[in-house]
Amino acid sequence: MTTATAPTPAPSPAAEREGLGARLVRGLTRTPVQVALVIIGLLWLVPTVGLFLTSLLSAEEASSNGWWRIFSEPSLATFDNYSDIFNNDDITSSLVTTVIIAIGGTVIPIVVAALAAYAFAWLDFPGRDWVFVLVIGLLVVPLQMALIPMFSLYNDLGIFDTELSLILFHTAFGLPFAIFLLRNFFIGIPKELLEAARLDGASEWRIFARVVLPLGLPAIAALAVFQFIWTWNDLIVALTLARETQPITVAIFSQLRQFGSNIDLIAPASFISMVIPLALFFAFQRYFVQGLLAGAVK
């Protein structure tokens, strides 16, 4: 697709003075790629845009018309579904539940993981690296392994169907990755900084709080965005380990049996459930990508 880079072993000065013609040729060969990318990009937006436009249709309209009809008939669009949803106690309370679980499921694992990561990075104890590898190994235990026993245990302990029990489940399964990521970041902190603090007589707790945590903030931010979105988007844990404590995903799920007739609730509720993660994603994109790359490439 690129004839522009055909074998023209031009001496470099000529390349420097690459004329308008050459640049034009290169630009033209790039055009198909540009066009393809524009089309792919637009196609990628369609499902999200479609969901949003569907959420603006009444149930009757949505059952007879596709969302794209709004383009030719803008009067079909209405925010009635949204006002209905915000007056629907089930949905609003499920949003509150989601917020609670997501915040708890982010803060607790980060605190716990930061402590452990510090120990793995900067404290000396027998079998340290071996234990660390074991923790990494837990990374791939599917959470399905814990659903049945925790269902029974939660019932026995009487904490079934509570926000705390969901938060703790997310915490535990978030820990291996969080420890892995934070330990790898902490170990990159210059040793001199810690040694200086130790010589000044600071305790390990103090070093952790005053030196390592502030320096580890970028990694913690990346992790926080990651864990928050992960917990926010959960379906299976809440679906299994709760009845009344419904986050938004479970609330939508309970409407799915009548997909067609409940579309005026399903579509706007689904879109609302996307808004917070998307906002976080756009606001902290850099951290998000860092967290991702740390998890995938490191």
Place this chain on the structure above:
Amino acid sequence: MGTDSVTASPPPAPSPEPAGGGRRLRDLMTAGAFLAPAAVLLAVWIVYPTVWTVIRSFFDRAGDAFVGIDNYSEIFSNDTLLKSVTNNLIWVAVVPALVTALGLIFAVLTERVTWSAAFKLVVFMPIAISLFAAGISWRIMLDVDPQRGAVNAAITSVVDAIEPPGPLTGAQPSGAEVETSGGAIALADPVQPGQTALLGLTGVRAAEVPDDAQQAVRPEPAEGGINGVVWRDFSPGGGEPGVVEPDEVGLPGVTVELRGAGGESRSTTTADDGSFAFEGLPPGDYRLGIGSDTFRAGYAGVAWLGSSLITIACIIAYIWVWAGFAMVVIAAGLAALPRDLLEAARTDGANEWQVFRRITVPLLAPVLTVVFITMLINVLKVFDIVLAVAPASVQDDAAVIALSMWRVAFTGASDFGLGSAISVLLFVLVIPILVLNIRRFRREQ
């Protein structure tokens, strides 16, 4: 005062160990305190349940009787469970490779444009939304009705452009004088010149009646010709079939065909009031009717959410979510490639394809492997998207291992023994990947 525990990894510095047992114990206690919360959580929520589930998988539904490997053989003898295993194999065979390939293509292409950040943002965005909500979006996209499902609307418009549907797709004969034959609608009896032909149709959709249609008029017989009318034989309140009545409109633009006894044929098109006329006909019996092209139905759309295509539908949605992840990770790897190596190859006369095939891909191999393995793990555990995309009626056909586990254990039968066995199967499938990951980690240390 300070604990001398600075023997962290990279350079194995000889640590000055000035004190004896007391200090060691205190170091150990400090480390223990830092590790304790994580240890408790991991032990109670991951290690204990894992052991429990493995043991539980050898017991029956209620957990009273030891049943050996019965639960495991059940997985491979029960049709629905077996189906979920084979479905998951399809996922494993298709998705990681496809996602990695798409990510590679996107990453390489975006290197060539200046606005790559915008493209990456758009394609990467679905990773932030829940798989469940993504599944809902695609369930709307893939609706079988082209009026509602965007994918089928697109497919239908292409198919209909190649083979256009007729102007009157749903029409039926209104009375006994008119009958259908092989998609066409024709007069039941032959007509002769001087007679009139009444082709009454019902079931004509309101949208299919042209705007310029006028009140139908019963034609006058003509000497040596056949006059007739094609009309919508339906008026509010019903009306009498086969009779042209007030409020019944003619159907303009319909092609009427006439065939003589000798096989010769003529055709004409109806006027605004639905009337048509064949003139100058020799005496004889004629067959008269409207060809099947007029009634050919539009393409009805692909049944994405039906039992045979549902797994493909879920996979499409899943790839939409994850392609951006692959692209971003591979693009990061691409950015880290030594530019001068690529430039050197180009200067040596390699074309873009050769550079890509012989240099870029081999150098990227480690990154591609990471993406592939990550997707492999994800795909084995796929759950939410199937639950969202597949309607309840086809969930047996769409089922995957994780979904079957949940359905067996927490809906209907509540079979914890079988559910545990399915979980263990999932775990066993993931273990080779775990070993691979630990090896990779060890190498990096």
